[in-house]
Amino acid sequence: MAASFVAFQVHCSAQKPPISLNSGHFKTFLSSTIFKLPLRINVLKAIKKTSVKLVDAFVDSVFEFIDQPLLPSQSNFAPIDELKEAVLVTSIDGEIPDGFPEGVYLRIGPNPLFGGLKSTKSVFGRSSHMWVEGEGMVHALYLGKGVEGNWTVCYNNRHVETETFKLEKQRNKPSFLPAAEGDSPAIVCAYLLNMLRFGQVNKYLSNTNVIEHSGKLYTIAENHLPQEIDILTLKALDMWDVNGAWNLPFTSHPKKAPGTGELVTFGISATKPYAELGVISADGKELVHRVDLKLNRCPLSHEILVTQRYNVFLDYALTVDLGRLLLGGSLIKYDKEGYARMGVMHRYGDADSIQWFEVKPNCTFHFINSFEDGDEVVIRGCRALESVIPGPDQGMNKFEWFSRKFRPIESTEGSLDAMSEDQLVFPRPYEWRLNMRTGHAWQRGIPYVQGKHFLHRSRLCP
Incomplete structure (x- = not known):
């Protein structure tokens, strides 16, 4: 979930985005004061600067940043140095076809940044990042072929310099308090x-997926x-809000x-409306449908x-669930005894047109494919019975949790659901078939048992 890649051929040139400032709130404030314009601006800046300094001083005196532990087996999560400039790859094992x-x-x-993920401890308790957090870094391999057939390969990497990245980089120290896991009072304070x-609850990570749309x-x-x-340079340009028409985060x-080509x-949002769907035009300039x-x-x-x-x-x-957090629960919760359902809607449908299919409870983050087969919508994905996000239970050793939960499959049972507690988080290929005419949902899994694969198919809904 925390890394992705894409390979494509495009023709691009460096662009410098226009700079615009939304000053509506300031205009409203200034028009209601009796001071002259220069004085109004100076007073506003002074108040803001003083307030930020006071809050900064409180954070520095109350919160202590500490390194989150990283075992040798998790070395692929450790940060690496940033290049910013492409370098020639001179040693290649094997041959490029x-x-x-x-x-x-x-x-x-x-x-x-700053050597790895951080936790904090304070009088309010502890808070920490989830393992999928951390500033995004783009890695690029540029492959070109000369007239004589010889290949030139260059490599570059660069942090995704979002607004919050620049802010924290300028301070040259960890500044955003972790706000995902830990004690509820500490998370609420964060x-x-x-x-x-900073005007933001958390950093803009931009670290999960890289896509191309309309040549960008x-x-x-x-x-x-x-x-x-x-x-070409991996430099961050501007955020994409579809010309102001989309104001929610994107799915990864x-x-x-x-x-x-749309x-x-x-x-999704922790407050209403909780979830919205959007369809963006093939040229990336227009939001043609939002529901x-x-x-x-x-x-x-x-x-x-x-x-x-x-x-x-x-x-x-x-x-x-922000409500559970304020009442002493965790911010993110997975209930494996709960429910799961799949919603199917026409491309430009509305909420009332969604056809829901109840399926067995599962936790599926990634899908492999989806297509139509007659009356059925066929979905294939990586199904697990427990979340790979362990949750912020106080005192839980997450490294021990991951080591235990990702053990190899040892069960020889024929059913996907007849597996040990230690195997619930391990994803397995799965297929759902949703019949749009009858409303029935079918599933089948492909478990690995004693060196052989077999299919298990069961009807879920009457």
């Missing part, structure tokens, strides 16, 4: 203090809007609609699917 196309191979993942100091490159994490990236994995996205799905809570749905005619999304018992 003759028919291999020229172009750019891109990958993205978390690369935390929310409030981050908002007071974007990085995404589902806590904010996509960030446009210059493919939007999908191109077959035939039209981009289908999905945004509130009218869910009664915020689902942490990581991906959306499309077929020739339909949009498909999974709603299950992994939720973001």
